[in-house]
Amino acid sequence: MQNDVTGHPERPVNFVCLLVYFLTHLIMECEGPQALCDLCLSQVCCSLPALCRGRTDGSMCFSWAPVFPQEVADQLMHTMAAKGLLNDTTVGIFRDGGTLRLRRATVRRCPLSPNAFLLALCPHRLQELDASWASGGLTGAAIVSGLASNPECRSSLQRLSLDGLRLDWESLVEDAGTRVGFSSLRGLRTLKLANTDLSDAALADVCSLPHLESLDISCSGVSNLSPLLDCKNTLRHLIAHRLQRLHMAPSGLTFVLRQLDALRHLDFSEDHVAEDDGSGEDVNEAVRQLLEGGPDLLPSLVSLDISGQKKISEAAVRTFVETRGGLVFLGLLATGTSTCDILSTKKNLKVTGAANEDQVCEALRRYRDRQCFVREALVHLYNLIADTDKPRPDILKLVLAAMQSHRSSLHVHVIATACVFSLTTQDLAEAMPLSLLGAAVAQLLHAMKTFPNHQQVQKNCLLALCSEHILQEVPFDKYSAATLVINWLSSHEDATLQRMAVAVICLLVSKLSAEETAQFSGDVSIMKQLLAIVQQKAMVGALDSSLKFALTALWNLTDEMPSAGRSFIECRGLELYQEVLESYYGEPSIQQKILGLLNNLAEVQELQPDLLDEDLLEHVLSLLQDTQLDMEVRYFAGGILAQLASRPQAWTLSDELLGTILGQLHAAIPTWTPIGREMVSYRSFQPFCPLLQSSQPPGVQLWAVWAIHLVCSHNTSHYCSMLEKEGVAELLKSLSAGPNTHPDPKGLADSILRMLDEHQSRSRTFSRQPEPRNS
Ligand SMILES: *[C@@H]1O[C@H](CO)[C@@H](O)[C@H](O)[C@H]1NC(C)=O
Ligand SMILES: *[C@@H]1O[C@H](CO)[C@@H](O)[C@H](O)[C@H]1NC(C)=O
Ligand SMILES: *[C@@H]1O[C@H](CO)[C@@H](O)[C@H](O)[C@H]1NC(C)=O
Numbered sequence: 001m002q003n004d005v006t007g008h009p010e011r012p013v014n015f016v017c018l019l020v021y022f023l024t025h026l027i028m029e030c031e032g033p034q035a036l037c038d039l040c041l042s043q044v045c046c047s048l049p050a051l052c053r054g055r056t057d058g059s060m061c062f063s064w065a066p067v068f069p070q071e072v073a074d075q076l077m078h079t080m081a082a083k084g085l086l087n088d089t090t091v092g093i094f095r096d097g098g099t100l101r102l103r104r105a106t107v108r109r110c111p112l113s114p115n116a117f118l119l120a121l122c123p124h125r126l127q128e129l130d131a132s133w134a135s136g137g138l139t140g141a142a143i144v145s146g147l148a149s150n151p152e153c154r155s156s157l158q159r160l161s162l163d164g165l166r167l168d169w170e171s172l173v174e175d176a177g178t179r180v181g182f183s184s185l186r187g188l189r190t191l192k193l194a195n196t197d198l199s200d201a202a203l204a205d206v207c208s209l210p211h212l213e214s215l216d217i218s219c220s221g222v223s224n225l226s227p228l229l230d231c232k233n234t235l236r237h238l239i240a241h242r243l244q245r246l247h248m249a250p251s252g253l254t255f256v257l258r259q260l261d262a263l264r265h266l267d268f269s270e271d272h273v274a275e276d277d278g279s280g281e282d283v284n285e286a287v288r289q290l291l292e293g294g295p296d297l298l299p300s301l302v303s304l305d306i307s308g309q310k311k312i313s314e315a316a317v318r319t320f321v322e323t324r325g326g327l328v329f330l331g332l333l334a335t336g337t338s339t340c341d342i343l344s345t346k347k348n349l350k351v352t353g354a355a356n357e358d359q360v361c362e363a364l365r366r367y368r369d370r371q372c373f374v375r376e377a378l379v380h381l382y383n384l385i386a387d388t389d390k391p392r393p394d395i396l397k398l399v400l401a402a403m404q405s406h407r408s409s410l411h412v413h414v415i416a417t418a419c420v421f422s423l424t425t426q427d428l429a430e431a432m433p434l435s436l437l438g439a440a441v442a443q444l445l446h447a448m449k450t451f452p453n454h455q456q457v458q459k460n461c462l463l464a465l466c467s468e469h470i471l472q473e474v475p476f477d478k479y480s481a482a483t484l485v486i487n488w489l490s491s492h493e494d495a496t497l498q499r500m501a502v503a504v505i506c507l508l509v510s511k512l513s514a515e516e517t518a519q520f521s522g523d524v525s526i527m528k529q530l531l532a533i534v535q536q537k538a539m540v541g542a543l544d545s546s547l548k549f550a551l552t553a554l555w556n557l558t559d560e561m562p563s564a565g566r567s568f569i570e571c572r573g574l575e576l577y578q579e580v581l582e583s584y585y586g587e588p589s590i591q592q593k594i595l596g597l598l599n600n601l602a603e604v605q606e607l608q609p610d611l612l613d614e615d616l617l618e619h620v621l622s623l624l625q626d627t628q629l630d631m632e633v634r635y636f637a638g639g640i641l642a643q644l645a646s647r648p649q650a651w652t653l654s655d656e657l658l659g660t661i662l663g664q665l666h667a668a669i670p671t672w673t674p675i676g677r678e679m680v681s682y683r684s685f686q687p688f689c690p691l692l693q694s695s696q697p698p699g700v701q702l703w704a705v706w707a708i709h710l711v712c713s714h715n716t717s718h719y720c721s722m723l724e725k726e727g728v729a730e731l732l733k734s735l736s737a738g739p740n741t742h743p744d745p746k747g748l749a750d751s752i753l754r755m756l757d758e759h760q761s762r763s764r765t766f767s768r769q770p771e772p773r774n775s
Helices: 002-007 011-030 034-046 070-082 092-097 113-123 142-146 151-156 200-206 224-231 250-257 280-291 314-323 342-346 356-365 371-386 393-405 408-424 426-430 434-448 455-465 468-473 478-489 495-509 514-521 524-539 543-558 561-570 573-583 586-603 605-611 614-625 631-645 655-671 684-694 700-714 718-726 728-737 743-768
Strands: 050-055 061-062 104-106 129-130 159-161 190-192 214-216 238-240 265-267 303-305 327-329 350-352
Touching: 011 586, 034 070, 034 426, 061 514, 070 092, 070 104, 070 393, 092 113, 092 495, 113 142, 190 314, 190 514, 200 224, 224 250, 250 280, 280 314, 303 543, 314 327, 350 356, 356 371, 356 393, 371 393, 371 408, 393 408, 393 434, 408 434, 408 455, 426 468, 434 455, 434 468, 434 478, 455 468, 455 478, 455 495, 478 495, 478 514, 478 524, 495 524, 495 543, 495 614, 495 743, 514 524, 514 543, 514 561, 524 543, 524 561, 543 586, 561 573, 561 586, 561 605, 573 614, 586 605, 586 631, 605 631, 614 631, 631 655, 631 684, 631 700, 655 700, 655 743, 684 700, 684 728, 700 718, 700 728, 700 743, 718 728, 718 743
Parallel strands: 104 129, 129 159, 159 190, 190 214, 214 238, 238 265, 265 303, 303 327, 327 350
Antiparallel strands: 050 061
16 A cells, blocks of 8 residues: 555545545444544555645645545544644645644644644634644744634634643733733633643633633642632633642632532642642642531532642541532542542542552543652552552553653653563463553663663563563564664673563564664674673673573574674674684583574675684584584584585685595484474575585585475475475486485485475375365
């Protein structure tokens, strides 16, 4: 699909038609399946450059587009914002209000200039706009005056979120005699102004809105809540978390609260880890009066959040719960009162707190954007799940959402990564959906990248990643993960972490595609890093998993990868390997990995001269001859020698050594017994072709036919097809028919050809059978 779009300029039109047709029907007929709709939108998002042309001001517009169903326009904008694709250039596609009609718009966290906003969003008859945390110079004032410039928008807009923006309220100017302000947007019912520089004057303006039902002024600059009295008949939700500038006596506060008769939800929570500068005292006192004031105070209240408020007594909480029958929510995290016994007797009451899993999960859901509470809840969660043996994808989702919301918070990540590890150990991971584990890995890698020097975060992430199931089964970018871990490794020496990191790298490397392996092994610093680990371990004679994993990764990286072999040699790998080979005599697990890599090098003609070292070859020869050694070791030793001995024209050592090698190959191989288990696998037989020529000495031919015979008898169908495809069958036939061929290699070649014959007649019989029918 991707290729069609980018490859043929005439296609995008049909492509958009098809997608839109698809989307229209999905939405109109059955409102789903959501996943399919999301897929289509994602596809449009990544194809934008192909579907669009540029205007003279640099912004984008669709080259051609049908009229999008209205919901699809909204969803397209949401998808673009979520993917971080919405900016001054791309938002241009929404300027055409004829084809893309927006109602519920979002530019959340997008970099947007006031002018681009004005041109693309303000012509629409918007009902909702989320501009929270937008960057790029967009201010609250620019948004409000832009929206107010469209008379339709003035009355249609019902929900507006400006969290995290600079309001710059003073800059709003007179417009035809009346001052433009929040109050110009007469239809507003919900307004979110958390983390803004909202002043008392601006609050007064806000409170003159005739339909204001829900207001969030958390962490704003407000010092006095009296303006709320202007909207006391409509205001149903007031969120006033952490008002540090508030300057009102408790009696004044209570006086205002007493009149908010319509209020159903009140949030007066406080950041409990913030420095105790006495600023919250008055609110704290007002909260206590509220708890004990009886149901006449705020008679409609069914939901109260006082998380983080200190000096609240269990008795006050109990009184409150007892006197409010309709209560549905109570926020008590970090108040020390969430274990109050009365809470568990109310079935319909949701509570945030630390007493049990329900309370903690409720806190993670509700406080997703409040870092102090997220961290507090995660700490409690960690204690609750430390020994869990049930898979909990639901909880893992909450933890990942918390990490996603606080991508740069160390406090959150230290504890969240520990939770991810607890939730995905051993069998637990196997019971989770792969897509969820994929999301977990993405968060872990992000954490490793963001906090490179934090030991605990790194350790938690490596512990979680160091899982066969996760590394083998979960789809994620293995290449950047491996690069990330190896770079981290180069600057850290903690033994435990190093062991985990090397294990992770080893598993990741085995999963790379050939192209990625080429790219990865082309990086000399990676080669150096792995060799440094081998050296460090060999120096003290350690025989641990770090050494084995590093050797395996190197073996893997050099497989049919001449450039990797070259950098191995340039990083003085051969000298190191020779030492290790000698000092680990009698350790087959080490010898096998070393000889396997040398075998990879010996298959590459350009690298062969580097291997022609008398000491090295005599050592390898002794391994070939030693009947006490593992078959694997002797097999790889034979391979190295056969490759090098197959090119007498390039031989630079004594003829005597060459003669000995050829003689020993021929003497040893016929005594080898077939091995039951799969010992080695080949992606191609090409390295064997030169060895099968009739001009080769029997010792060389013998090793090659023995190797082919071995893999063919373990996995006949796979390797027989390879024999045919790569033309090796022809080589074997001429070897077998050659008048000068020695009976030993001929015998094995015939045996392979018989296997091939049987395989071919089996597959012919199979393909001649009638098609099975479904009846
Ligand atoms: C907007 O995003 C697109 C795609 O990510 C990028 O190519 C373009 O340069 C960006 N434009 C601006 C003005 O940042
Ligand atoms: C690395 O090793 C794994 C498992 O042993 C194997 O499947 C993979 O093909 C190897 N990759 C390369 C590039 O040799
Ligand atoms: C044979 O080898 C191929 C490729 O390595 C592999 O996919 C297949 O599972 C193997 N079959 C058996 C029976 O081992």
